[in-house]
Amino acid sequence: MFEIADRNELGQASPDLSALACVCLAWRLVVGRDRRPIGVRLQLARDLRPVGRPGLSALVNAVLSGLQLRSDGDEQFPQGLIVLCPRDIEPDAGMSSLSAPRNVLLEVGQSALDDEQRLRQMFEIQRQGVRLALRLDKASAPTLERLSGFPYLLTPAVPAPVDAKTSSLLTLDVDTHARADAAFAAGAHAVVGWPLEPVPRAEPRGLSPAQTAVFELIRLVQADADVRDLEKVFKGEPLLAYLLLTLANSAAFRRPTPVSSLGHAISLLGYQRLTKWLVLLLAIAGKEMGVAPLVFLAVVRGYLMENLSAAAARSRAEQDDAFVVGAFSLLDAITGQSLSDLLQDIHLPDAVNDALLAGVGPYAGLIDVVRGYESAADPMTQIEAQALLRLAPGQANRSLLQSLTTAESLQSLI
Secondary structure (H helix, E strand, C coil), rough: CCCCCCCCCCCCCCCHHHHHHHHEEEEEEEEECCCCEEEEEEEEEEECCCCCCCCCCCHHHHHHHHHHHHCCEEEEEEEECEEEEEECCCCHHHHHHHCCCCCEEEEEEEEHHHCCCHHHHHHHHHHHCEEEECCCCCCCCCCCHHHHHCCCCEEECCCCCCCCCCCEEEEECCHHHHHHHHHHCCCCCEEECCCCCCCCCCCCCCCCCHHHHHHHHHHHCCCCHHHHHHHHHHHHHHHHHHHHHHCCCCCCCCCCCCCCHHHHHHHHHHHHHHHHHHHHHHHHCCCCCCCCCHHHHHHHHHHHHHHCCCCCCCHHHHHHHHHHHHHHHCHHHHCCHHHHHHHCCCCCCCCHHHHHCCCCCCCHHHHHHHHCCCCCHHHHHHHHHHHHHHCCCCCCHHHHHHHHHHHHCCCCCC
16 A cells, blocks of 8 residues: 655645646546556646746645645545656756655656756656656667666557566556557556446446435435435445445544434435435445446546535535536446436436536536546646636646545545
């Protein structure tokens, strides 16, 4: 298990997030051979607008500090792999004093091996304890001697044979299940990216009993049913009861005494927020092979839409509805059922249904922004987020980093 960073490991007495206003971020999931998430790759590109020119060291420190800040206020750093990929941002003098947790990798392109000055900078960074990952982006692979200093190598979607016995291979830009299977068959330790489509199966699958129960709970909540009716459904599915109590006792609520009854947990959340947590439970209830990456993606989308809405000072009800839109946006791929069929009986707010089924309404632009963060780092994603929500520079990036850390903290459930 990777170590959790503390404030001293980041070399800062207090986080400085000002550089987040000057960088464009994009993220992709890193998925291991067991088809479960093991980390994320964050692409960093300099914002082209005149908002400042901080060096790479300041950008990296701001991103690491942003990942350390949970949306619920607690300080925690992700335990999974964090690959930082600067795009067209040269190292600066501050890199010589950069520090990072052991699970953080700084990605460098293969062209750096041909530049003596860059090589010296890399050796200095390594002496500070920052681990490097080499991206193989040329036709010919470096010699084994050149590869020995890199614990991870990033290779194209169809990895070329690389004789690197001391390095783990990460295959880039995997967007189909066939490519994922081919990468693992070729020896990849993990793949970067994951197809947003159901896992291929010989026969269509139906909903699991737990997922069916969650849909019934959502229907009851929307109908303002009695708490006892909800308790009865939870008691019929021990896994859901366990997950509800786990969430009610999580750091998000910070209760002085533990919550031990289902009725107490339901009352604590309240019906408005209970719908949001049921959406999360619905995603988590799908634990079939290959579904975990989609669940992680859905949870990040939900939290990012909620955090962006909170940053824009939207109401609590709007934040919760935004979470539902984000988390439900991949529910068809997670369950193998169409969204129209899944949503027909649970009577969600019209604005939520409009966004999910027709791509219109007040949440449609927000889900487009969230999807934009899952592609290449693009200034337009920042511009659209700030224009849509009237955010200050850097707020959208901070919302993304908080969402990744919060989703990662739920990894044991996912």
